Amino acid sequence: MKKLIAFVAASLLATPAAAQGYPEGFTYGPVFENYGPVAEVELTEPLPADASFRHSFDIAAAAEPGEVSRQLESVARFINMHARAGVPVERIQVAVVVHGRAGLDLMHAEAYAARHDGAENANLPLIAALIEFGVPIYLCGQSAAGLGIANADLAPGVQMALSAMTAHALLQQRGYTVNPF
Template sequence: MNLKRLVFTSIILLSALQLQAQKKISGPLIHEYGETFTVPQPDLEVNTEAEYKVVFDISQAPEDPAALNPYFNTVARFLNMHGYTKVDKAQLKPVLVVHGSAAYGLLKHKFYKEKFGVDNPNLDLLNKLHALDIPVILCGQTAGARDISVEKRWGKTQVELSAMTALIHYQNLDYALISF
């Protein structure tokens, strides 16, 4: 009976220690966004010599217009996770291709507030991504369909003929696709 209790207690303690090992951290490349969890001993080791070219296909917005788009935040998580593993920033090459309802997240505060009644919660993060030379591409078809003119959108937005065109372009340049 005591042996069973000892084994059970040991399993519980080991599980608790393992859970404690994964703590939430912010940065190092984008502070205030993209918090990640530490992963002390991943089974698949991160190749710190590789180039991480990825195009994020972002088409959805949160239901609450006052909330940060979690898919924009995922790009910050991608950068921070790999930054902590000592992958050099120059080897991290994410691109955001934005369409669908997510496109409203590219509106300037004035126009976002007209539409939703609150300031755009995404602009600070978008500015931080821009400071790291991360392209943010808006689908031209979505811009037309949702009346997101050049005057209304965040000034660093790039526009492509369509999201499909941009996604094909980057995949032809060997970017991996991550789609939401």
């Protein structure tokens, strides 16, 4: 009953996402009110009452200049979706490993603008929100070196890893699964 009440409350407080280009019925919340819209789903197999997640996301595709990365937004979606389904937020641990050209999306405003003809880095509020929630975001140091991204170019809170492979290996040693897409 407690989960049903929490679900109904979250559903009522959720913000419609259709205005942002998502299909009708997708809404934001309960954790991120501006990112990660999800749809209500009638499950044929309910989540276990003791469900918990230690999950990492691998991101390699860069967003279009000035746009929010759909892959980064999927991280917020994962958290919103499971929190809305009744998983306590303290049992949702997520990490992000970024490599390739997606590393450019992790740059602070000035460094990003310098690389994108003055465009605004629309990812910065999402990055800040994820980090505030406790999501570590790692940039592959090998990709950074190849792209000429220095630590000083990174958005606040983004961490430089030796490599994406190293970051994933260390996360797996800590019990994180890897998102397959």
